[in-house]
Structures are given as structure tokens and as C-alpha cells.
Amino acid sequence: MSAQGPQPAADLLARLRAVDTCAVSDALDALGLPGAVLGLRCVTGSHRIAGRAVTVDLVEIGRTETSSRHLGTAAVDASSTGDVIVVAHGGRVTMSGWGGVLAAGAARNGVEGVVVDGAVRDVDEAADLGLPVFAVTGVPVTARGRVVERAWNVEVVLRGVTVRPGDFVLADGSGVVVVPAAEVEPVLAKAEAVVAKEQAMVAKVREGLPMVDVMGADYENLLKG
Template sequence: MSECGRLAALDTCAVSDALDALRLPGAALGLHAVSGERRIAGRAVTVDLVEAEGAGAAPRHLCTAAVDASGPDTIIVVAHHGRSHVAGWGGVLSAGAVARGSEGVIVDGAVRDLDEARQFGLTVYAATSVPVTARTRIVERAWDVPVEIAGVRVEPGDYVLADGSGVVFVPRDRIDEVLAIAERIAAKEALMLARVREGESMATVMSADYETMLDREASR
């Protein structure tokens, strides 16, 4: 199974725990699904947005190059730097992402045209939504460059997982060890759930061993 497939089989909590065990940042706080509710996993195609004033003329509309470069097993990741007064993503872009088979979109800030994104079946994670256009307000500084998403540095090609609990990023050069730890954590928690369903007491299932689980993973 590919790294993206293995990642998609996990949830963000197990991956976040694995990142914790390795003392790596990765959880992008404050982002949630605003269109679609499915789990998405893939590799980041990055975009960095800036204020239009003083930025000079834009050669193209924001995010278009990233959409054209996207496809299966990719997620478009837009650094909108927490802006909530203007959208950093819209409906025509959503149509393009779906046409190219992108797994979804993550925007660190506001988006718009969510009715269209939902109609197209595109999964979008963002901080909020607004109807205000980016035109004349926000432009693309660059794409396929390192960006910061909710305090997490993301390189082009890094791995992304998003679900009902939030969004996590995994550095591409650490994906194998993060996946290995996350899969062990998920397997242990599956066994714990089975014990709970069998009627074992919570105090026994979630003993002191559970509290030190990440420390043990880090020392393996």
C-alpha cells in the first residue's frame, strides 16, 4: 500500500500522537471541514497568498497554477494566514480541483462559494467562510513553495491528513516512521476498544500504561 493509502487508513489523532512521540509539530489548529465530511489524505500542493496592495500585478488569478498541477493523491494547501475578512478560495477553483481529481483543499483562513463546493463534491477544510471576493484584495505570492499553515511549516510534497478532528501535516522525509508509530498506536487502541466492548472496566483498560504509551513509542 502507498504512503497515502496507509495515511488514509488512519485518523488524525493517531498521527498527531505519533508526531508527539517524535517531538514533531504537525497539528494545524483551528481548521475544520466546511464542505464535505470525508477523511482526505494526500501530498501538499502549496500556495502562499499576500495582500494585493503593494504586491504588484498578479500574473494569474490566485491558486490556478496549483489547481492545474493537482490530481489524485494531492491536496491543495493554501496559506491565507488566518484572514477571515476575505476569501482565499472560491467556486470556480473548486470546479477545477474536482476536474483534476484533487483529494481536497485546505485553507488557513476564509473561503467562499461553499454551496458550489458541496454541489461539486469537493472536501474543503478552512477556518471559516465569507462571501467577500479576493479580487483586488489578495494575490498569490507564489506556489509550490514552503508555507506556514496555522503555525505549522509545510513543504511542497509533505503529507496531509484531515478528518473530523482536524488537520495534521507530516514532513515527507519522516513519513515512514510516523506511519509506523501511528499504525502501532491505532492497533493498540483497537484492542482497547474491544476490551471495553467486552465489559472490562475503564480503569483497567486505560491504566497507567496508556498514559506512558507515547513515551514508549518514542524509545523504540
């Protein structure tokens, strides 16, 4: 928290967009926080997204009461610019947890992107819409008759990482990280410090210094201080 009090969410998102997942992961490590969601990649091209989490929790049919509302629709309707829809799909890769009609709605509402712990379908449609989707893989198999929404905008778990509504999500070519809303300012401060140190090291590389000197004690002590 700054001396003037907590920053507005828009300012925090701007700072988050200015760093990458590697720097944020390093910051989380330094502060003893979990947050790196492993095994997910952007299936719609090369994108970087940053936003606040709107969550969806999916379960297999039979494990909860069947809802007349299609999975993900309430989250899409409630989301807009600055939001990332996070779907806890339990790592399932034999059926989709997100599809093309949902992607059209998310794109219409200006959603930053979608993160799914499992498979998605209609990948080409999402790509054509310009909607970044991070997932395990793409499959053609529908969710109909297989999985349903247990709840939305609740605490979920993504590959061992807890995600709460309003948490900060950053995703890029290296993967996905989640920053608890209550910890975002110290994490950003540490990530920005990491970026500054790495930029100084790259400057030394461009000056022609030997790599053994550039990546000596400075690199090993990068997270200290």
C-alpha cells in the same frame, strides 16, 4: 525507511488513509515533530482526505507585485489525484482565499481536497462538487482587490506549521495534520502502533472491563515503545 528502501508514495498514502489525524498527531508528539494545524474544519460536510501538498501562498495586495494570473490557478492546473491543495491565507476571515471556480477546476482534476488557513467562499458549490474543503470559516467576500498569490509550490506556514511541496496531509473530523515527507515512514509506523494499541483497548471495553482498568497505565504509556 523500510529495509527494502523507501515505499512508493501510493503505498504511503494508502497507509495514511488507514489511520486518523489523532493517531498521526500522537505519532508526531512521540517523535518530537510539529504538524497539527489547529483551528481548521471541514466546511463542506464530513470527509477524510489524504494526499501530497501542492502549496499556494497568498498576501494582501500591495505586499508583492500583482500577478495577471488568478490566485490558485497554477496550483489547480498542476494538481491531480493524490494531491491536496494547501493555501496559506494567513488566517484571514474577512475575505476568501478560495472560491467556486477554483473548486470546479480542482474537482475536475481529481484533487483529493483543499486546506485553507483562513476563509473560503462558494462553500455550497464545493460541497455539490464533492470537493472536501477544510478552512476556518466560510464568507461571501471575494479575494478580488484584496489578496493575491505571492507564489505557489513553495514552502508556506499554516498556523505555525511549515508545509513544503510534497509533504503528506491528512484531514478528517478532528482537524488537519501535516507530515514532513522526509519523516513519513517513522510517523506512519508510530501512528499504526498507536491505532493497534487503541483497538486492543476498545476490545477490552467491549468485553466489559471497567474503564479505570482499560484506561489506566496502558493509556498513559500509549506512546512509549
